[in-house]
Amino acid sequence: MDSAPTFDDAVRSVRAGELDADAAADALIAELSDHELLGLLDGDAGPWVLPLIPWLLISRPFVAGAVKRLGIPGIRFSDGARGVVIGRSTAFPVAMARAATWDPELEQQVGRAIGLETRARGANYSASVCVNLLRHPAWGRAQECYGEDPVLTGRMGTAITRGLQANAMACVKHFALNSMEDMRFEVDVSVDEHALHEVYLPHFKAIVDAGAASLMTAYNQVRGRYMDVNAPLLTDVLRTEWGFEGFVSSDWVFGTHDAVASLQAGMEIEMPLRLRRARELPHALRTGRLDRSTVLQAAHRILRTTLLHYANRDTDEPGPAAVASPEHRALARQVAAESIVLLKNEPVGTGTGTDSAPLLPLSPGIRSIAVVGRLADRENIGDHGSSRVRPPSTVSPLRGLRAALPNVRITTASGRSARTAAAAASRAEVAIVVVGLDQHDEGETVLTATVELGVLGAAFTTGVLRGPLSGLVRLSARFVRGGDRRSLALRASDIELIEAVTAANPRTVVVLIGGSAILTEGWSERVPALAMAWYGGMEGGRALADVLTGASEPTGRLPFAIPTDPAHLTPFDRTATQVVYDGSWGQRKLDADGHAAAFPFGFGLGYTTLEHELVSHSFGDSAGPAAGSAEVRVRNPGDREGTTVIQLYAADVSLDRPVAQLLGFQRVTVPAGGESVIQVELDAVPTLQRDPATHEWSPRPGEWMLLAAQHSPLSWTGARPLRPTPPAPAARRPRAASS
Structure with missing residues (x-):
């Protein structure tokens, strides 16, 4: 390599094996001035860009650490957990919907597609991996995550990371314990060692182990420290215990609380602009308050990771045609179909008797349908926060049904008048009611266009920026939409609509749209068919x-439990500034407290019923996640092909109320009348405990049993011992007396 290497030189040397990434990064660092060196550690644009962030975010990548004279591209950021936010891109179903597929291989395909479109838009760094646990379904950004279970979250997060990093570095967020929205800037999370390391961190570690390039810190505090300055987590756990070698960036604008301390704690890049660090680091470095070694270490991590990515990413450069390509649209449709969860499907009277078959799929001979509800013809594909994707087109439920059933008379009503909708339903063979949530009910806390000036004012106020404009721009600050949910129930008008339509036509299908659990108590008993269709992306309709016509099987399974009563869940205070995270939430809390779910974790129906049998399994005392596997036989006695998700659960059955722990899962499709034997990998972590002193993992005490199921089990009848029973010690012979 020449004495003045460029970034491209370094990439070629790493790819050819002439230099390792560490040496190549150090060679580039040796050529940097102090100004350029410190410039790696924050965004490239100045503070005057702050009010323009919402517009710039959807028009181009945000760049940090570019050095033009050496060809260093910097990290080039694009957001979007359901696609690329820049321009008009493929809008996939939200992450929660994709979690409902329980299909990591499919999620890896989604990651690859998002990575290709990210790269085609000029970005190399994608914040598409959100793996915070759904501690409570009222969390406003629930739709961006993969549900309430650590194993499911880890498997899906690992899959999208692997797919994404063929073309873009993955930014995994939000590290750590971020599960509420309205108070995300202030809340302090208290957590014990068990819950922290055995519940809220294992899925992050799984993705780190899979090679994730980067993590993004959360806004919240953990144990009294904001995450950007939380050395116990950023250094002691992430770097020392887990061995993470990538870089860490801040959440945006308000995610950096101390320029020097955050760097010392292990956060390499302040995003997205030149704010605190540009103002404070040069002086800190000159005066010795900041050690040069700390700066060099951060620079090394950033450049080493970026070089490795460029050296190993796909060699083919995607062009504009990759964005919203026919292949990606088809993938979005497949994912949306596989995500839909059929919660209920019963026979219903026709006036001449009782059908022998459930209401769905719709009869091929159907002649008339009424499609009603305020969301029936809406382009309702998720919240309007930083993950918002603007596709070139969107298919609503009504448009999708009209395209699929061109010879069926389809009438519609907006749902504003329950009486009008009921009249339309009474004249149709089947009524379909589309209700649920939209960006006003849940999502990232978003500001209006005028309020973006208010963000700038807040930046001045909090000390991120200072200047005479602060008073002016603060005048326009007001929140308008999104945030944590105030209720888990449907709107009263939606419930009124359902009741009116089912009274007018008992052959009614209710389709729920939303990002997490929606309570169904009080009205679902009158509904013969009920489906959760999520925010289904651009091809969701x-x-x-x-699914409704039977062209596809409903194969989705719930990635969370839906309770009968919100009081059965862990408390959720959207105004809290202090919260305690423990190991009891979601289905685990329902199990521990003896409350049956309305629909348990992992639940979902198909159009045929499959049977399963645990054939054998192996499971040792390994302290790692790869504990063993199970062999399960799946039979399909029905007359049509069927798909299910076989789920392996363990529990300590010595407890009065055993609490199910998901260890592994596998989707399987079985032809009519056929059977299949599948292997399911098992994860040990839910059955292990971590020693806080030694960081060693060992089996939890108790009588642990294993059960194959198609959702979180209600009974442990038929379960098998999880670990083999150790043989009894052989009787010891008396030792001969020595002479």
Whole structure:
């Protein structure tokens, strides 16, 4: 390599094996001035860009650490957990919907597609991996995560990371314990060692172990420290215990609380602009308050990771045609169809008797349908926060049904008048009611366009920026939409609509749209067919039609439990500044407290019923996540092909109320009349405990049993011992007396 290497030189040397990434990064660092060196540690644009962030975010990558004279591209950020936010891109179903597929291989395909579109838009760094646990379904950003279970979250997060990093570095967020929205800037999370390391961190570690390039810190505090300055987590756990070698960036604008301390704690990049660090680091470095070694270490991590990515990413450069390509649209439709969860499907009277078959799929001979509800013809594909994707087109449920059923008379009503909707339903063979949530009910706390000036004012106020404009721009600050949910129930008008339509036509299908659990108590008993269709992305309407007509099997399974009563869940105070995270939430809390779920974790129906049998399993005392596997036989006695998700659960059955722990899962499709034997990998972590002193993992005490199921089990009848029973010690012979 020449004495003045460029970034491209370094990439070629790493790719050819002439230099390792560490040496190549150090060679580039040796050429940097102090100004350029410190410039690696924050965004490249100045503070005057702050009010323009919402517009710039959807028009180009945000760059940090570019050095033009050496060709260093910097990290080039694009957001979007359901696609690329820049321009008009493929809008996939939200992450929660994709979690409902329980299909990591499919999620890896989604990651690859998002990575290709990210790269085609000029970005190399994608914040598409959100793996915070759904501690409570009222969390406003629930739709961006993969549900309430650490194993499911880890498997899906690992899959999208692997797919994404063929073309873009993954930014995994939000590290750590971020599960509420309205108070995300202030809340302090208290957590014990068990819950921290055995519940809220294992899925992050799984993704780190899979090679994630980067993590983003959360806004919240953990144990009294904001995450950007939380050395116990950023250094002691992430770096020392887990061995993470990538870089850490801040959440945006308000995610950096101390320029020097955050760097010392292990956060390499302040995003997205030149704010605190640009103002404070040069002086701190000159005066010795900041050690040069700390700066060099951060620079090394950033450049080493970026070089490795460029050296190993796909060699083919995607062009504009990759964005919202026919292949990606087809993938979005497939994912949306596989995500839909059929919660209820019963026979219903026709006036001449009782059908022998459930209401769904719709009869091929159907002649008339009424599609009603305020969300029936809406382009309702998720919240309007930083993950918002603007596709070139969107198919609503009504449009999807009309396209799928061109010879069926389809009438519609907006739902504003329950009486009008009921009249339309009474004249149709089947009524389909589309209700649920939208960006006003849940999502990232978003500011209006005028309020973006208010963000700038807040930046001045909090000390991120200072200047005479602060008073002016603060005048326009007001929140308008999104945030944590105030209720888990449907709107009263939606419930009124359902009741009116089911009274007018008992052959009614209710389709729920939303990002997490929606309570169904009080009205679902009158509904013969009920489906959760999520925020289904740009092809969601077509996918819904595929499932309702039977062109596709409903294969989705819930990634969380839906309770009968919100009081059965862990408390959720959207105004709290102090919260305690423990190991009891979601289905685990329902199990521990003896409350049956309305629909348990992992639940979902199909159009045929499959049977399963645990054949054998192996499971040792390994302290790692790869504990063993199970062999399960799945039979399909029905007359049509069927798909299910076989789920392996363990529990300590010595407890009065055993608490199910998901260890592994596998989707399987079985032809009519056929059977299949599948292997399911098992994760040990839910059955292990971590020693806080030694950081060693060992089996939890108790009588642990294993059960194969198709959702979180209600009974442990038929379960098998998880670990082999150790043989009894052989009787010891008396030792001969020595002479």
